[in-house]
Amino acid sequence: MVEVKTAEELNKKFLREGMWPTIFCNGCGHGVVLEYTFWALEELGWDMDKTMFASGIGCSSRLPGYINADGLHTTHGRAIAFATGIKAADPDFNVIVFTGDGDCAGIGGNHFIHAARRNIDMTVIMINNFIYGMTGGQLAPTAPLGSIATTAPYGNIEHPFDICELAKALGANYVARWPVSHPYQPIKSIKEGLQKKGFSLLEFLAPCPTAYGRRNKLGDIKKHWAWYDDNTILIEDYDKIMKYGSVKEKEEVKDKMQIGVFQDIQKPGFFELYDQLMERLKVEENKKREGKK
């Protein structure tokens, strides 16, 4: 299936002509997530005429602009609701949403919750950079305790939102979190999420050196990426340590962000159930008509 071999070939195939250069700062993680998504799409070999993207507002939400496919760049927080309509118009479409932590977990939280609950057939790729990047570094709902933002100048005192926990609780079919610092697992995971019927969420931990890294003294981009390695732990390892580890080991990992696939189930998606509903109505009506004859 894989036709392209190099990143250059990949970009030539998937990038929208005429939109270069991007708005992204040096070291921004959004481009990396886009690249991983392209690899996943390439491996899947999907028809890009039938694959479409929606996004809200934010740096991360600019991604559909760079993809050679239909893209709906909507209003802040509302992409998932727009995407629900796109999918309803033709459930054969592949619908992918790019969103940010502010867009998805902040202003758009309610749309996220209900699309996950309805198990709407779409893949949401939320890029969590712990900050409102586009608007210059205001506090995000995912910001770690103590982190600095322009609107939390003395350190954040709000507990951060774990969007994967939320999606899991809502029964989303596929839920995973990865840092951008490793390519292979994320690409495989995006592929799994995309292929999933029903709702899938992929959260990416990605750097915003401009608005978050600088203010929170995460250092250059190499150090920034190392931060993810030092502060995340695979869910399988975490569970093992919590079950069998020593007190010291437990203490070491207890505040790390868990990464990996948190949920992978097969609940019927919304549109499968809607089809069944329409079918049932047809049968009932035919029966009624027969009865009248």
Added chain:
Amino acid sequence: MKYKRDPKRIRQVLGKKVQFILGDMACVYGGLLAGCSFFGGYPITPASEVAEGMARRLPRVGGTYIQMEDEIGSIAAVIGAAWGGAKSMTATSGPGFSLMMENYGFAAMTETPCVIVNVQRTGPSTGQPTLGAQGDMMQARWGTHGDFEAIAFAPSTVQECMDFTIEAFNLSEKYRNPALVMTDGEVGHLRERIIIPEEKDLKLIDRVEATIDKKKFIPFTNSQTRKNCKVPDFPTFGTGYRTYVTGLTHNEKGFPATDKQPDHERLVKRITEKIIDDADKLVSVEKFNLDDAEIAFVTYGASARPTESAMEMGRKNGIKVGMLRLKIVWPVPEKEVHKLAKQVDKIIVPEMNLGQMVHPIREAANGNCEVICAPKIGGEIHYPDEVYKYLEAK
């Protein structure tokens, strides 16, 4: 699978040709007849019956009903569905209409055809949930930020709820602009006889879809297939045009051009002019006794009903009074009103608010006659004698 309008099926689901139904339900019928295949809704009095009617019927005609999490989501899904190729609508009332304002502007900016029914109730805020008003007339025109044009109908009867919903779809498709049915709790909850038009008498307009060579297609410019048409052809998602649609100021290709004054001016002028240029074609009024009138009522929606009675009382008493009823309220029929203002001494505008449409009407009259408001608020329609009083006032 994509929806395909099936007239026979729609008529089976709607039932008898002549029915006695609610105004809200007539909006459902109008939507289904027009080929609406997606409804995103959120319950709110006095508009819930529209959502309920759609929830019952859409799955039976092959369309999709989704009760969204709020009105912001409803209008968002409606716009998304439109890009996916559906004719789509939602219905709400004041509080929900307020929530929709940001995406209403998004629909205008991205030239998305869609229909919003607003069964108006009194405000501000939660107001009188079950009672009618016409308090959102200006919000319909100016409620979202920035420059845009509104297209809005105001039904006075249940039959018009159906007819105008069909017409709203037609104009939204034709101009690629959101179109509104600004009804109210009075007409929405009124039960009257309606006649469902035969298929052959239905005039439906569908958006002109992009068909030209994909390499030559320019998504946000004058139509490339119709002469002198400022409405671009519609590149339905999934048809291979791979269009980028953004609410940011965009150039003709659809690419963001946020720091470019000429791009913004070109875009916003085109999306407003496509409607303003056709303003004369968009006039839809009903005239009563205007030939020799010295006083004229200019009114719309539910208010036209008691006003018609007041006019008849006036005529019986020898007052030369007539009435101009606006069926399309936005754009305001400026020339009609201007002509009328030159003829009469006074224009009286009865409406269920403290004075909204009276302002553009006064502007259209342009000082040629006195223009006064005959307001009524509190969730009640005017009594005819309340309107009549304005005829005798000096």
